[in-house]
Amino acid sequence: MSENEHASVSLSLSALFLDIFRTNGSLVAAGDQLVAPLGLTSARWQVLGAVAMAPVPQPVAHIARDMGLARQGVQRLVNDLVDAGVLTLQDNPHHRRAKLVCLTPPGHKLFSSVHALQRPWVDGLAQDLDPAKLAVAAEVLQALRQRLEAGLEEDRD
Protein backbone atom coordinates (compact mmCIF):
# COMPACT_ATOMS: atom_id res chain seq x y z
CA MET A 1 0.00 0.00 0.00
CA SER A 2 1.34 3.41 -0.93
CA GLU A 3 1.86 6.12 1.62
CA ASN A 4 -1.03 8.04 0.16
CA GLU A 5 -3.36 5.09 0.45
CA HIS A 6 -2.23 4.49 3.99
CA ALA A 7 -2.87 8.10 4.87
CA SER A 8 -6.33 7.91 3.37
CA VAL A 9 -7.23 4.97 5.58
CA SER A 10 -6.16 6.93 8.64
CA LEU A 11 -8.23 9.87 7.50
CA SER A 12 -11.25 7.64 6.91
CA LEU A 13 -10.78 6.18 10.36
CA SER A 14 -10.63 9.62 11.98
CA ALA A 15 -13.86 10.49 10.19
CA LEU A 16 -15.40 7.21 11.35
CA PHE A 17 -14.60 8.19 14.95
CA LEU A 18 -16.73 11.28 14.56
CA ASP A 19 -19.52 9.17 13.05
CA ILE A 20 -19.35 6.84 16.03
CA PHE A 21 -19.53 9.73 18.49
CA ARG A 22 -22.50 11.32 16.78
CA THR A 23 -24.38 8.09 16.12
CA ASN A 24 -23.88 7.06 19.73
CA GLY A 25 -25.30 10.39 20.84
CA SER A 26 -28.28 10.13 18.53
CA LEU A 27 -28.89 6.58 19.65
CA VAL A 28 -28.96 7.56 23.31
CA ALA A 29 -31.21 10.55 22.60
CA ALA A 30 -33.62 8.49 20.49
CA GLY A 31 -33.62 5.70 23.05
CA ASP A 32 -34.35 8.13 25.86
CA GLN A 33 -37.28 9.48 23.87
CA LEU A 34 -38.54 6.01 22.99
CA VAL A 35 -38.72 4.59 26.50
CA ALA A 36 -39.51 7.81 28.36
CA PRO A 37 -43.26 6.95 28.39
CA LEU A 38 -42.34 3.88 30.44
CA GLY A 39 -40.39 5.94 32.95
CA LEU A 40 -37.11 4.57 31.63
CA THR A 41 -33.93 6.01 30.12
CA SER A 42 -31.49 4.54 27.62
CA ALA A 43 -29.05 3.50 30.30
CA ARG A 44 -31.67 1.81 32.50
CA TRP A 45 -33.15 0.16 29.44
CA GLN A 46 -29.75 -1.31 28.64
CA VAL A 47 -29.33 -2.66 32.14
CA LEU A 48 -32.86 -4.01 32.22
CA GLY A 49 -32.21 -5.75 28.91
CA ALA A 50 -28.94 -7.21 30.10
CA VAL A 51 -30.64 -8.69 33.17
CA ALA A 52 -33.66 -9.92 31.23
CA MET A 53 -31.63 -11.56 28.47
CA ALA A 54 -29.13 -13.26 30.78
CA PRO A 55 -29.77 -17.02 30.82
CA VAL A 56 -29.17 -17.03 34.57
CA PRO A 57 -29.11 -14.29 37.25
CA GLN A 58 -25.70 -12.67 37.58
CA PRO A 59 -23.96 -10.30 40.00
CA VAL A 60 -23.47 -6.66 39.09
CA ALA A 61 -19.78 -6.99 38.29
CA HIS A 62 -20.49 -9.70 35.74
CA ILE A 63 -23.19 -7.63 34.05
CA ALA A 64 -20.81 -4.67 33.86
CA ARG A 65 -18.14 -6.77 32.17
CA ASP A 66 -20.70 -8.05 29.67
CA MET A 67 -21.75 -4.51 28.83
CA GLY A 68 -18.23 -3.14 28.67
CA LEU A 69 -19.00 -0.48 31.27
CA ALA A 70 -17.33 0.43 34.54
CA ARG A 71 -18.58 -1.71 37.39
CA GLN A 72 -19.67 1.23 39.50
CA GLY A 73 -21.77 2.80 36.81
CA VAL A 74 -23.81 -0.36 36.44
CA GLN A 75 -23.92 -0.67 40.22
CA ARG A 76 -25.63 2.68 40.55
CA LEU A 77 -28.12 1.94 37.79
CA VAL A 78 -28.95 -1.42 39.35
CA ASN A 79 -29.39 0.21 42.76
CA ASP A 80 -31.72 2.79 41.22
CA LEU A 81 -33.75 0.07 39.50
CA VAL A 82 -33.94 -1.90 42.74
CA ASP A 83 -35.24 1.24 44.47
CA ALA A 84 -37.77 1.57 41.65
CA GLY A 85 -39.01 -1.97 42.29
CA VAL A 86 -37.95 -3.24 38.87
CA LEU A 87 -35.01 -5.37 39.99
CA THR A 88 -34.25 -7.31 43.13
CA LEU A 89 -31.06 -8.74 44.62
CA GLN A 90 -31.21 -12.44 45.34
CA ASP A 91 -28.85 -14.21 47.70
CA ASN A 92 -25.95 -15.84 45.90
CA PRO A 93 -25.08 -19.27 47.31
CA HIS A 94 -21.55 -18.90 45.96
CA HIS A 95 -20.77 -15.40 47.23
CA ARG A 96 -22.23 -13.64 50.23
CA ARG A 97 -21.61 -10.08 48.94
CA ALA A 98 -22.20 -10.53 45.21
CA LYS A 99 -25.99 -10.79 45.17
CA LEU A 100 -27.68 -11.96 41.97
CA VAL A 101 -29.67 -9.36 40.03
CA CYS A 102 -33.19 -10.53 39.06
CA LEU A 103 -36.34 -9.03 37.60
CA THR A 104 -39.32 -8.50 39.91
CA PRO A 105 -42.78 -9.32 38.50
CA PRO A 106 -43.28 -5.61 37.65
CA GLY A 107 -39.83 -5.76 36.08
CA HIS A 108 -40.91 -8.60 33.83
CA LYS A 109 -43.98 -6.65 32.83
CA LEU A 110 -41.88 -3.55 32.15
CA PHE A 111 -39.49 -5.52 29.98
CA SER A 112 -42.41 -6.82 27.93
CA SER A 113 -43.62 -3.25 27.41
CA VAL A 114 -40.15 -2.17 26.38
CA HIS A 115 -39.93 -5.00 23.92
CA ALA A 116 -43.28 -4.06 22.41
CA LEU A 117 -41.99 -0.51 21.88
CA GLN A 118 -38.55 -1.55 20.73
CA ARG A 119 -39.58 -3.96 17.99
CA PRO A 120 -41.44 -1.65 15.65
CA TRP A 121 -38.90 1.09 16.32
CA VAL A 122 -35.95 -1.07 15.28
CA ASP A 123 -37.92 -2.49 12.38
CA GLY A 124 -38.55 1.01 11.13
CA LEU A 125 -34.90 1.94 11.42
CA ALA A 126 -33.82 -1.27 9.70
CA GLN A 127 -36.11 -0.61 6.76
CA ASP A 128 -34.15 -0.63 3.51
CA LEU A 129 -30.82 -1.16 5.25
CA ASP A 130 -28.63 -3.64 3.45
CA PRO A 131 -27.94 -6.65 5.72
CA ALA A 132 -24.54 -7.16 4.12
CA LYS A 133 -23.53 -3.59 4.86
CA LEU A 134 -24.78 -3.91 8.43
CA ALA A 135 -22.59 -6.97 8.82
CA VAL A 136 -19.57 -5.11 7.48
CA ALA A 137 -20.22 -2.19 9.82
CA ALA A 138 -20.44 -4.55 12.80
CA GLU A 139 -17.24 -6.23 11.70
CA VAL A 140 -15.38 -2.94 11.45
CA LEU A 141 -16.61 -1.73 14.85
CA GLN A 142 -15.67 -5.01 16.47
CA ALA A 143 -12.20 -4.96 14.95
CA LEU A 144 -11.79 -1.38 16.09
CA ARG A 145 -13.01 -2.12 19.59
CA GLN A 146 -10.71 -5.08 19.86
CA ARG A 147 -7.70 -2.94 18.98
CA LEU A 148 -8.75 -0.15 21.30
CA GLU A 149 -9.30 -2.47 24.23
CA ALA A 150 -6.02 -4.21 23.55
CA GLY A 151 -4.39 -0.78 23.76
CA LEU A 152 -6.09 -0.15 27.07
CA GLU A 153 -4.48 -3.31 28.40
CA GLU A 154 -7.43 -4.34 30.53
CA ASP A 155 -7.25 -1.14 32.53
CA ARG A 156 -11.02 -0.67 32.74
CA ASP A 157 -11.80 -1.01 36.45
Place this chain on the structure above:
Amino acid sequence: MSENEHASVSLSLSALFLDIFRTNGSLVAAGDQLVAPLGLTSARWQVLGAVAMAPVPQPVAHIARDMGLARQGVQRLVNDLVDAGVLTLQDNPHHRRAKLVCLTPPGHKLFSSVHALQRPWVDGLAQDLDPAKLAVAAEVLQALRQRLEAGLEEDRD
Protein backbone atom coordinates in the same frame (compact mmCIF):
# COMPACT_ATOMS: atom_id res chain seq x y z
CA MET B 1 -37.79 -9.51 1.34
CA SER B 2 -39.30 -12.30 3.45
CA GLU B 3 -40.40 -11.78 7.01
CA ASN B 4 -37.48 -13.85 8.20
CA GLU B 5 -34.99 -11.77 6.31
CA HIS B 6 -36.57 -8.62 7.61
CA ALA B 7 -36.39 -9.92 11.17
CA SER B 8 -32.74 -10.78 10.72
CA VAL B 9 -31.95 -7.22 9.65
CA SER B 10 -33.63 -5.91 12.79
CA LEU B 11 -31.67 -8.34 14.89
CA SER B 12 -28.41 -7.31 13.20
CA LEU B 13 -29.28 -3.70 13.82
CA SER B 14 -29.94 -4.31 17.51
CA ALA B 15 -26.57 -6.02 17.73
CA LEU B 16 -24.96 -3.10 15.91
CA PHE B 17 -26.38 -0.75 18.55
CA LEU B 18 -24.46 -2.64 21.21
CA ASP B 19 -21.32 -2.48 19.07
CA ILE B 20 -21.75 1.27 18.75
CA PHE B 21 -22.19 1.71 22.51
CA ARG B 22 -19.12 -0.36 23.33
CA THR B 23 -16.91 1.06 20.61
CA ASN B 24 -17.86 4.57 21.65
CA GLY B 25 -16.91 3.72 25.23
CA SER B 26 -13.60 2.20 24.19
CA LEU B 27 -12.87 5.17 21.97
CA VAL B 28 -13.45 7.63 24.79
CA ALA B 29 -11.37 5.56 27.22
CA ALA B 30 -8.52 5.15 24.74
CA GLY B 31 -8.66 8.83 23.84
CA ASP B 32 -8.56 9.83 27.49
CA GLN B 33 -5.50 7.68 27.97
CA LEU B 34 -3.83 8.99 24.82
CA VAL B 35 -4.08 12.68 25.62
CA ALA B 36 -3.84 12.46 29.41
CA PRO B 37 -0.07 13.27 29.29
CA LEU B 38 -1.04 16.61 27.76
CA GLY B 39 -3.53 17.35 30.52
CA LEU B 40 -6.45 16.80 28.16
CA THR B 41 -9.45 14.49 28.01
CA SER B 42 -11.36 13.08 25.07
CA ALA B 43 -14.09 15.68 25.30
CA ARG B 44 -11.71 18.63 25.52
CA TRP B 45 -9.65 17.16 22.72
CA GLN B 46 -12.75 17.06 20.55
CA VAL B 47 -13.60 20.66 21.29
CA LEU B 48 -10.02 21.78 20.76
CA GLY B 49 -10.01 19.97 17.43
CA ALA B 50 -13.29 21.51 16.36
CA VAL B 51 -11.97 25.00 17.10
CA ALA B 52 -8.59 24.34 15.49
CA MET B 53 -10.02 22.82 12.32
CA ALA B 54 -12.69 25.47 11.77
CA PRO B 55 -11.74 27.64 8.79
CA VAL B 56 -12.89 30.70 10.72
CA PRO B 57 -13.60 31.38 14.44
CA GLN B 58 -17.15 30.47 15.43
CA PRO B 59 -19.43 30.99 18.43
CA VAL B 60 -20.10 28.15 20.87
CA ALA B 61 -23.57 27.38 19.56
CA HIS B 62 -22.24 26.85 16.06
CA ILE B 63 -19.51 24.51 17.28
CA ALA B 64 -22.08 22.52 19.24
CA ARG B 65 -24.27 22.06 16.18
CA ASP B 66 -21.24 20.93 14.17
CA MET B 67 -20.41 18.35 16.81
CA GLY B 68 -23.98 17.18 17.29
CA LEU B 69 -23.86 17.91 21.02
CA ALA B 70 -26.05 19.99 23.26
CA ARG B 71 -25.08 23.63 23.23
CA GLN B 72 -24.57 23.83 26.97
CA GLY B 73 -22.25 20.85 27.16
CA VAL B 74 -19.90 22.48 24.68
CA GLN B 75 -20.34 25.80 26.47
CA ARG B 76 -19.03 24.32 29.70
CA LEU B 77 -16.07 22.65 27.99
CA VAL B 78 -15.19 25.89 26.19
CA ASN B 79 -15.43 27.83 29.45
CA ASP B 80 -13.12 25.28 31.11
CA LEU B 81 -10.63 25.57 28.26
CA VAL B 82 -10.77 29.35 28.44
CA ASP B 83 -10.03 29.13 32.17
CA ALA B 84 -7.15 26.82 31.30
CA GLY B 85 -5.74 29.42 28.92
CA VAL B 86 -6.11 27.25 25.84
CA LEU B 87 -9.00 29.12 24.24
CA THR B 88 -10.08 32.73 24.25
CA LEU B 89 -13.32 34.50 23.38
CA GLN B 90 -12.96 37.18 20.74
CA ASP B 91 -15.49 39.93 20.16
CA ASN B 92 -17.90 39.11 17.35
CA PRO B 93 -18.63 42.09 15.12
CA HIS B 94 -21.91 40.48 14.06
CA HIS B 95 -23.25 39.52 17.48
CA ARG B 96 -22.54 41.17 20.81
CA ARG B 97 -23.22 38.09 22.97
CA ALA B 98 -21.97 35.28 20.73
CA LYS B 99 -18.21 35.69 21.13
CA LEU B 100 -15.94 33.85 18.71
CA VAL B 101 -13.90 30.96 20.11
CA CYS B 102 -10.21 31.09 19.20
CA LEU B 103 -7.01 29.30 20.14
CA THR B 104 -4.48 31.14 22.29
CA PRO B 105 -0.81 30.72 21.40
CA PRO B 106 -0.48 27.98 24.06
CA GLY B 107 -3.63 26.48 22.53
CA HIS B 108 -1.97 26.32 19.13
CA LYS B 109 1.04 24.65 20.69
CA LEU B 110 -1.17 22.18 22.52
CA PHE B 111 -3.02 21.31 19.34
CA SER B 112 0.26 20.58 17.61
CA SER B 113 1.25 18.27 20.44
CA VAL B 114 -2.11 16.52 20.23
CA HIS B 115 -1.70 16.08 16.51
CA ALA B 116 1.74 14.58 16.97
CA LEU B 117 0.26 12.05 19.40
CA GLN B 118 -2.87 11.41 17.38
CA ARG B 119 -1.26 10.60 14.07
CA PRO B 120 0.76 7.51 14.94
CA TRP B 121 -2.09 6.33 17.16
CA VAL B 122 -4.66 6.46 14.36
CA ASP B 123 -2.15 5.04 11.90
CA GLY B 124 -1.64 2.07 14.20
CA LEU B 125 -5.35 1.49 14.57
CA ALA B 126 -5.89 1.82 10.82
CA GLN B 127 -3.23 -0.78 10.09
CA ASP B 128 -4.65 -3.62 7.97
CA LEU B 129 -8.16 -2.15 7.99
CA ASP B 130 -9.86 -2.43 4.61
CA PRO B 131 -10.63 1.07 3.29
CA ALA B 132 -13.71 -0.23 1.46
CA LYS B 133 -15.09 -1.70 4.69
CA LEU B 134 -14.38 1.51 6.55
CA ALA B 135 -16.36 3.38 3.91
CA VAL B 136 -19.29 1.00 4.27
CA ALA B 137 -19.23 1.32 8.06
CA ALA B 138 -19.28 5.10 7.78
CA GLU B 139 -22.12 4.90 5.29
CA VAL B 140 -24.19 2.70 7.60
CA LEU B 141 -23.58 4.91 10.63
CA GLN B 142 -24.49 8.02 8.68
CA ALA B 143 -27.70 6.45 7.38
CA LEU B 144 -28.55 5.34 10.88
CA ARG B 145 -27.84 8.73 12.37
CA GLN B 146 -29.91 10.44 9.73
CA ARG B 147 -32.91 8.25 10.56
CA LEU B 148 -32.43 8.68 14.28
CA GLU B 149 -32.17 12.43 14.05
CA ALA B 150 -35.18 12.57 11.77
CA GLY B 151 -37.07 10.65 14.44
CA LEU B 152 -35.95 13.17 17.03
CA GLU B 153 -37.57 15.87 14.92
CA GLU B 154 -34.93 18.49 15.60
CA ASP B 155 -35.60 18.38 19.33
CA ARG B 156 -31.98 18.65 20.35
CA ASP B 157 -31.86 22.12 21.89
Place this chain on the structure above:
DNA sequence: ACCCATTTGACAATATGTTGTCATATTTTG
Protein backbone atom coordinates in the same frame (compact mmCIF):
# COMPACT_ATOMS: atom_id res chain seq x y z
C1' DA C 1 -4.41 -23.21 58.58
C1' DC C 2 -2.48 -18.94 56.94
C1' DC C 3 -1.32 -15.24 53.93
C1' DC C 4 -2.08 -12.74 49.79
C1' DA C 5 -4.03 -11.47 45.45
C1' DT C 6 -8.44 -10.85 43.43
C1' DT C 7 -13.29 -9.89 43.41
C1' DT C 8 -17.11 -7.38 44.92
C1' DG C 9 -20.05 -3.71 46.59
C1' DA C 10 -20.29 0.89 49.30
C1' DC C 11 -19.11 5.55 49.16
C1' DA C 12 -17.43 9.64 47.09
C1' DA C 13 -15.17 12.86 43.76
C1' DT C 14 -15.03 14.29 39.17
C1' DA C 15 -16.00 14.57 34.04
C1' DT C 16 -19.37 14.47 30.59
C1' DG C 17 -23.80 15.41 28.66
C1' DT C 18 -28.89 16.72 28.54
C1' DT C 19 -32.59 19.57 29.89
C1' DG C 20 -34.91 23.60 31.77
C1' DT C 21 -35.18 28.53 32.77
C1' DC C 22 -33.87 33.11 32.24
C1' DA C 23 -32.12 37.52 30.21
C1' DT C 24 -30.38 39.57 26.29
C1' DA C 25 -29.37 40.04 21.41
C1' DT C 26 -30.61 39.22 16.74
C1' DT C 27 -33.66 38.20 12.94
C1' DT C 28 -38.00 37.75 10.81
C1' DT C 29 -42.53 39.14 9.95
C1' DG C 30 -46.52 41.88 9.68
Place this chain on the structure above:
DNA sequence: CAAAATATGACAACATATTGTCAAATGGGT
Protein backbone atom coordinates in the same frame (compact mmCIF):
# COMPACT_ATOMS: atom_id res chain seq x y z
C1' DC D 1 -40.89 50.51 12.56
C1' DA D 2 -42.90 47.31 16.12
C1' DA D 3 -43.90 42.77 17.68
C1' DA D 4 -42.96 38.07 17.63
C1' DA D 5 -39.92 34.34 16.88
C1' DT D 6 -35.38 32.71 17.20
C1' DA D 7 -30.52 32.48 18.79
C1' DT D 8 -27.24 32.80 22.39
C1' DG D 9 -24.93 32.44 26.79
C1' DA D 10 -25.42 32.20 32.12
C1' DC D 11 -26.94 29.40 35.68
C1' DA D 12 -28.62 25.28 37.67
C1' DA D 13 -30.48 20.53 38.23
C1' DC D 14 -29.96 16.01 36.97
C1' DA D 15 -28.43 11.51 34.47
C1' DT D 16 -24.56 9.06 33.06
C1' DA D 17 -19.86 7.25 33.39
C1' DT D 18 -15.03 6.81 35.09
C1' DT D 19 -11.84 6.68 38.76
C1' DG D 20 -10.23 6.17 43.46
C1' DT D 21 -10.52 4.29 48.11
C1' DC D 22 -12.13 1.18 51.43
C1' DA D 23 -13.88 -3.10 53.70
C1' DA D 24 -15.61 -7.60 53.22
C1' DA D 25 -15.58 -11.97 50.82
C1' DT D 26 -13.46 -15.38 47.96
C1' DG D 27 -9.89 -18.32 46.13
C1' DG D 28 -5.20 -19.98 45.59
C1' DG D 29 -0.58 -21.10 47.05
C1' DT D 30 2.48 -22.23 50.56
